[in-house]
Amino acid sequence: MSIGGSTRGTPMERAVNIGPVLSERLSSVGIDTLEQLKQLGALQAWELIADKTPGEECVHTLLALEGAIRSVRWTAISRPERDRLLAAAGLR
Numbered sequence: 001m002s003i004g005g006s007t008r009g010t011p012m013e014r015a016v017n018i019g020p021v022l023s024e025r026l027s028s029v030g031i032d033t034l035e036q037l038k039q040l041g042a043l044q045a046w047e048l049i050a051d052k053t054p055g056e057e058c059v060h061t062l063l064a065l066e067g068a069i070r071s072v073r074w075t076a077i078s079r080p081e082r083d084r085l086l087a088a089a090g091l092r
Helices: 020-028 034-040 042-052 059-070 079-088
Strands: none
Touching: 020 042, 020 059, 034 042, 034 059, 042 059, 042 079, 059 079
């Protein structure tokens, strides 16, 4: 499943925490802009990536996506917020 919508907006490769590999994975599920990622949310985007590329559903990917949405390095996300997100994803 991919999300539709315009590709107008901030390219993923310009977002915080998003390197070429994660940008490609996002693109493969139809997420090409930061605005699309924000609309979908980190958890749903992570689930799309995990469904498309089993075995790639790691903690760092989820946290990188959340950090990109917040425009901060993922390490700046507080421990309680990280734990909440990881629990929601079934990673804790």
